[in-house]
Amino acid sequence: MPRPEEHRWPCEACGADLTFAPGQQELVCGHCGHVQRIPAAPASERDRALGELDLRAALEGTLPRDATVDVRLVRCPSCGAEIEFDGVTHASACPFCATPVVVDTGTHRHIKPQALVPFKLTEREGREAMVRWLGSLWFAPNGLTEYARKGRTLTGIYVPYWTFDAATRSRYAGQRGDAYYETRTVTVMVDGKPQRRQEQVRKIRWTPVRGWVGRFFDDVLVLASTALPRRYTDALAPWDLGALQPYRPDYLSGFEAEGYTIALPEGHAIGRQVMAEVIAQDVRRDIGGDEQRIDRIDSTFEDETFKHILLPIWMAAYKYNGKSYRFVVNGQTGKVQGERPWSAWKIALAVIAGLIVAGVVAWVTQQQ
Template sequence: MDERRNWPCNACGADLRYEPGATELVCDHCGARQAIPDAPKARTRALNEIDLDRGLADDLPAAQMEEVRITPCPSCGAQVEFHGATHATECPFCATPVAIGTGEERRIKPQAVLPFVLNESQAREAMTNWLGSLWFAPNGLQDYARKGRALTGIYVPFWTFDAATRSHYAGARGDHYYETRTVTRNGRTETEQVRRTRWSARSGWVSRRFDDVVILASTSLPRNYTDGLQPWDLSQLQPWRDDWLAGFIAEGYTVPLADGHGMAREVMADAIRDDVRQDIGGDEQRIDHIDTDWSGETFKHILLPVWMAAYKYNGKSYRFVVNGQTGKVQGERPWSAWKIAFAVILALVVAGAIFAFTQGR
């Protein structure tokens, strides 16, 4: 985790911060604003892909690598990065103090960043609205979240992967048909329709081009949380500059490129299986095997904006994440015991009333 970086204001020397939804840094002390250089220009530099084979072979140009001082959080394992003269900080995921270790590590430099669009108050509103929409969520937690501690803005590391695929498959197509049969029940002869399936062998080819399969490159957050924040509008990616991080935190990746590539291949394989089922057709499909040729594989290392909140309420910990671009929310599902109990009692009362009414009739 990269501690908050400081950018001095040219007017008064106070710290600047990036203003979500803008292309400038703001001084909260004197109100001065400083434009981020090149921010409005074309984003093609941020969207250039890197050859995957070279990345996996650790054969990238020096300009695409950086040396960082990293120490894992002793509590949650988040990667804490240190810059300049900083020797200690606090892990934003679990508030554990972290002191600098020894040595540096060579890592792939972030290639692009998706700047925050929502500010903290907008993210908090999205989170409390989400909590309010949940059935059986405790009202007190929603009120506490609205008034509780500040949300933390974090740039979370991700990999994106591209690939061209051509897959040969073999399987079978199942088509339903119905037969009429005669049965005897309770002394009565009846006819009924019985569904059967006629199977026929199938084989063929399917092709697909994958573009920007997004894979979480961190182990600090549950993957299902960040997967649930999709989709991201990656057309808004900006070429990497430290300025976008002013006032925010950036996490270093803990999922190596090779592991991220393996996860991406699983996502792509699921999509290929769906293509095969559609190509086979029929009412049911059976897939015996799929052989895929992969080509043109590339990747990017990017940072995406996430607002995070962690609360302790009635002795339980709850963690929520908000997409800093769209406001989509994911988190631990809170339950209200008394609301559930009330619903069960109400259901029993209604069922008893219906039973009494039918017995009376």
């Protein structure tokens, strides 16, 4: 995938750079307002771009050559992002953290992104979503919310992902737990006097079970970047992958795009872990009963395929009162995640208010 700086499309009217307009199928000139439509991809191109690639061939390094590309890149020493360079550039700054980086002259063979979800939210809409999210947090500093509202422009980044498909069949062994109740008599103290009463005690009857479950997994998403915290990007789900478009440089005009830093084998291992968690849920449902114990699951994976895609994320990083905060916004839905800010003053006031209320309640109780 070419470096984002290469994606500059001159305006036919004035020669200034065109920028992709989120939510539209067009490029817009910020200088003169000229609009240039992005042509719809032919059905054959769309089918090819959204088609699955054979996982085994990719892991063995036998993908067709047109599915890969030579790129010059370097890993950022600060955040770990993979930064790509054009033919003459040897030094630049990381778009994620502004750390200066220098690249050698070597090239690396990477799998091309096949498709992407274009930005649907504008920068302003992304910022508004972030400010609303900050405002909804209890004990968040008011100053940070206001700073975010008036702060610097959010950065639009296309982030790399892998998707995995697989047909699975799993044999399991475990135990089914069925609840039953026994009545027992206990002695309790009431007004200083012992009294006997009956109570129901819940117990479980365990029965050994064995069985099979099957499932077809479609487009299991795995983040292919180490530059952003996975706990944040995972929380941006769900994504509507029905909006995927064949990869075109037009959509990247005015935005950043990151190369993948989690290679396909590592991404595949993560994808299988995600599938294993779903399979375990299927096994529990198949066992039934009130409780379940799983002793063993043996799964087979067949017809495994994958895609390499890009998804849109608005990102903001702020330094407030000496502490750094980073937020990410789903560029398709507006869902937000980030560092949880806390206001020491709000927490202190809440504690004081709680102590006052507790004191009043205690005083009223004592008077009664």
